[in-house]
Amino acid sequence: MITVAIAEDHVSLSDGLQLFLEQETDIKVKYTATNGVQLLSKFKEEPTDVILTDISMPEMNGIELCKTIKSQYNSTKVIALSMFDNSGAIKDMINAGVDGYVLKSSPLIDLRQAVRDVFNDQNYFDVHIKEQVEEIQSQKLKKNLLSRSEREILQFIAKGLTSQQIAEIRGSAISTVNKHRKNMIQKLGLSGKRELLEYAMNQHAHSNS
Structure with a gap:
């Protein structure tokens, strides 16, 4: 029984x-x-195998609920059930650790299949957001290739700072910052500084908005 x-x-x-x-x-x-607050209160008394959650809710939204569940009860599966098909919402849920994402506009049989799939340790993402999910997961894998220093510099690049400004903030040499830039371009398979800037802005656009 699920x-x-x-x-x-x-x-x-x-x-x-x-x-x-x-x-x-x-x-x-x-x-x-x-x-989310109400669900957590009930969940602590009676855990379940799967949680279906809306994203936009009062007090605690689905993103925060998913983060909390995954940090404390990692074996529990979480499915987002939402009207949002934009990359920002999908990215937030994936980063929170969601196991599935179903659009409210999709047939209910899709939700039923999602419940069974995640229970069996398979991810389930709505067919209508397949391209967004693949792109987000690809970018996430690329980002994991970067060192902590490179990720920090990437955030500064997203804010439009020059190598000199970044070096001053970090207390390092400009040559060190430029070396990190070069390494990131190679790791991410980019053609040059312009694509690195575009990548940085894309990665941090949602968090800076």
Whole structure:
């Protein structure tokens, strides 16, 4: 039996999801909540195998809920159920450790499949966001290639700082900063400084907005 908890601030939708999922003999919705704080309170008393969560909710949104669950109960699977198909929301959930992402506009059978897939240690991402997910995961892998110093310099580059300004802030030589720039260009497979700037701005655009 797959046990499920639902965090969704629209009660009618939450009730509908529960009715649909419980038509299956192998799925049981243990409880629902209208925000992340309420769900966490219930979850501590009665953990479930899978959590379905909306992203936009009062008090604690789905991103923070996912981060908390993954940091304290890593074996629990989390699926984002959202109307948002933009890369920013998807990236935030992936970075939070989400196991699946289903659009509210998709058929309910997709959600049912997502529950079963993540329970069996497989990720499930809605077919309509496949390209965004692949791009985000690719960028994440590339970023993991960078050292801590390179990631720090990348943040400064995203803010439009020159090598001299970065060197002054870090208390290092300009040649050291330029060497890190060159290494990042090689590691990320970029053609030069312009592409490095574009990459840096793209990586940090959401966090700086």
